Amino acid sequence: MVSYRDLDVAFQAIVNIHSGQCFGHEVLVRGWETVGAESAEALFAAAAADGSLIDLEVAIRHRVVARAPDSPVLTGGALFVNLDPRAAEALDTVMAATRGLLQVGFAHIVTEIVGLDGTAGPALYPPATMRRQGGMVAVDRFGASADSFNLLIGCDPDFIKIDRAFIRGIDADARKRVVLAQLVGMARTLGIEVIAVGVETGRELTVCRELGLDLVQGFHIAPPTGDLAALAPVYARIDALAQHERRRRQIDQRWVSQQMNPVPAIMVDAPVRDMFDRFARDRNTTHVPVVDRSGRPLGIIRESDLKNYAYSAFGKDLIANKALGRKLQDFLVRCPIADIATPLDQMLAIYAAVEDAEGILITEHMIYHGFLTARSLIRAMHEKTLARARDENPLTKLPGNVLIEEYVADCVASGEGAVLAYIDFDNFKPFNDTYGFRQGDRAILLFAELCRKSAVPGRWFVGHIGGDDFFIAIKGGDAETAVAAIGGLIGRFASDAESFYDHEARARRCIVAQDRDGNTKRFPLLSASAVLAVLAPGSDGVSTDEISAAIARYKKPAKLSPDKMVVVPLAAPSAPATLEPA
Numbered sequence: 001m002v003s004y005r006d007l008d009v010a011f012q013a014i015v016n017i018h019s020g021q022c023f024g025h026e027v028l029v030r031g032w033e034t035v036g037a038e039s040a041e042a043l044f045a046a047a048a049a050d051g052s053l054i055d056l057e058v059a060i061r062h063r064v065v066a067r068a069p070d071s072p073v074l075t076g077g078a079l080f081v082n083l084d085p086r087a088a089e090a091l092d093t094v095m096a097a098t099r100g101l102l103q104v105g106f107a108h109i110v111t112e113i114v115g116l117d118g119t120a121g122p123a124l125y126p127p128a129t130m131r132r133q134g135g136m137v138a139v140d141r142f143g144a145s146a147d148s149f150n151l152l153i154g155c156d157p158d159f160i161k162i163d164r165a166f167i168r169g170i171d172a173d174a175r176k177r178v179v180l181a182q183l184v185g186m187a188r189t190l191g192i193e194v195i196a197v198g199v200e201t202g203r204e205l206t207v208c209r210e211l212g213l214d215l216v217q218g219f220h221i222a223p224p225t226g227d228l229a230a231l232a233p234v235y236a237r238i239d240a241l242a243q244h245e246r247r248r249r250q251i252d253q254r255w256v257s258q259q260m261n262p263v264p265a266i267m268v269d270a271p272v273r274d275m276f277d278r279f280a281r282d283r284n285t286t287h288v289p290v291v292d293r294s295g296r297p298l299g300i301i302r303e304s305d306l307k308n309y310a311y312s313a314f315g316k317d318l319i320a321n322k323a324l325g326r327k328l329q330d331f332l333v334r335c336p337i338a339d340i341a342t343p344l345d346q347m348l349a350i351y352a353a354v355e356d357a358e359g360i361l362i363t364e365h366m367i368y369h370g371f372l373t374a375r376s377l378i379r380a381m382h383e384k385t386l387a388r389a390r391d392e393n394p395l396t397k398l399p400g401n402v403l404i405e406e407y408v409a410d411c412v413a414s415g416e417g418a419v420l421a422y423i424d425f426d427n428f429k430p431f432n433d434t435y436g437f438r439q440g441d442r443a444i445l446l447f448a449e450l451c452r453k454s455a456v457p458g459r460w461f462v463g464h465i466g467g468d469d470f471f472i473a474i475k476g477g478d479a480e481t482a483v484a485a486i487g488g489l490i491g492r493f494a495s496d497a498e499s500f501y502d503h504e505a506r507a508r509r510c511i512v513a514q515d516r517d518g519n520t521k522r523f524p525l526l527s528a529s530a531v532l533a534v535l536a537p538g539s540d541g542v543s544t545d546e547i548s549a550a551i552a553r554y555k556k557p558a559k560l561s562p563d564k565m566v567v568v569p570l571a572a573p574s575a576p577a578t579l580e581p582a
């Protein structure tokens with residue numbers, strides 16, 4: 001019989017993508033060579049073949065029990081332990097050893113499961129056995145095996161761990177991003193947290209953040225280590241990135257904060273009587289959010305589910321009777337969860353996807369923050385729509401100054417880099433005076449329409465400052481492409497606007513009208529000129545005032561330049577822009 005006494009364990013951090021705080025660690029087996037195996041896979045395969053797999057699973061757990069007390073960072077978080085599916089036939093024995101880990105003081109024990117040759121779901125992992133004494137479940141290698149969805153549906157997991165093959169190179173693969181975005185949305189709807197595994201580069205990490213993942217694991221954050229002193233409570237690299245993010249929080253957050261109800265949550269291990277007291281104290285409360293020891297939301301308890309007990313003669317006393325062993329956990333129902341920075345329409349989609357949902361549990365950095373009922377969600381949407389409508393330009397229906405200013409501030413704070421174009425018509429006054437205000441409106445509408453046609457969804461923002469002044473921001477891609485796109489747009493406008501003139505004006509390429517001082521003059525045909533402020537990636541030290549000053553300064557040179565454009569590179573104060581007005 002093989003002895004697993006000399007096996008060791010390493011730990012890899014699973015980190016909160018918003019705060020850099022360590023959420024927990026995955027246990028990884030080490031020292032397989034001591035039993036003659038060539039890899040961890042080979043170790044498990046050999047153990048399955050010689051009938052010692054259960055011993056191996058138990059030995060790994062015992063090794064953790066022996067080592068963990070030396071590290072408060074380790075025991076202060078969750079512990080993720082893999083379960084080989086071939087060991088599922090002796091689930092009771094393995095889970096008993098797993099629960100032994102709770103005595104060490106871990107915040108949670110999460111068992112990572114995968115399917116076995118097409119057999120998955122509750123038959124392999126009966127939920128009652130998995131969850132006894134508050135154990136949690138993660139579907140591991142999600143997306144890599146055909147069983148992923150069976151496990152998701154049948155085993156009611158708390159987490160799904162997206163397989164590393166999915167995360168690898170996700171920054172350069174639009175298809176992967178679309179699929180992951182949908183997976184995250186789906187998991188959110190079910191109240192499940194998504195962990196990205198195998199994050200190896202900063203770009204992969206950024207995509208994970210953009211797609212709304214909460215937890216990440218991988219070499220870019222921390223490699224597995226057996227050195228307990230190397231485990232950190234906070235991973236500074238992630239925190240620094242998150243600082244950026246915090247500053248550019250979704251604009252929608254304001255509406256959510258205004259409408260959200262900070263209903264106090266109840267701890268999952270509180271006595272059952274506390275739950276009745278809460279409902280009795282506040283007659284308007286129909287549900288109570290439930291959190292774990294670290295403040296993470298687990299779901300809600302609905303008053304309606306307690307009615308049968310509350311109205312029967314001894315129902316309430318029966319439930320509250322400790323001897324009967326009823327816990328708050330038994331009344332818990334899942335509820336959609338969303339981070340406070342989630343855009344409102346995404347929240348609405350999350351809410352709409354769950355039948356009978358009472359609302360959405362709002363988190364900030366994964367910690368319960370408040371509850372958004374269906375009614376308050378609709379109110380937030382309505383308030384936002386009204387504010388948008390007030391800001392919108394009545395003629396072109398494009399966003400106005402409030403949204404433009406917010407957008408510019410967001411571009412600056414993100415440090416992502418963008419081209420900000422301020423566009424103004426040339427010789428609009430004489431055109432208006434000669435052909436009338438209605439025709440002037442048509443020219444404005446023409447430009448707005450050309451902008452809409454040129455705009456690349458998700459990358460362009462088009463705003464209407466007022467009158468004949470427009471604003472366009474282009475994010476992503478290189479600045480040269482963006483500059484060429486704006487050049488194309490103003491060229492197209494000048495060409496299309498010729499159709500507004502009579503034959504004679506077109507032939508002469510000018511009209512005769514009066515200037516602001518009443519002098520009769522020739523004015524060229526209508527065109528547009530642009531000042532393009534180029535915010536290089538990382539130039540987040542630039543203030544919006546500096547941008548406005550640069551625009552004002554280069555407006556005239558743009559009108560005089562042959563291609564009707566001036567490109568102004570903006571840089572953080574340490575590296576001043578070099579371009580001087582023409």
Ligand SMILES: Nc1nc2c(ncn2[C@@H]2O[C@H](COP(=O)(O)OP(=O)(O)OP(=O)(O)O)[C@@H](O)[C@H]2O)c(=O)[nH]1
Pocket residue numbers: 395424425426427428429430432436437438439440441444466467468
């Ligand atoms: N038709 C129309 N005209 C407008 C609107 N808002 C402002 N204007 C007119 O736009 C003109 C002001 O534009 P300016 O940019 O100052 O005039 P300009 O002739 O283009 O001057 P330069 O930009 O220096 O070339 C005035 O004639 C306004 O009456 C609008 O919504 N519709």
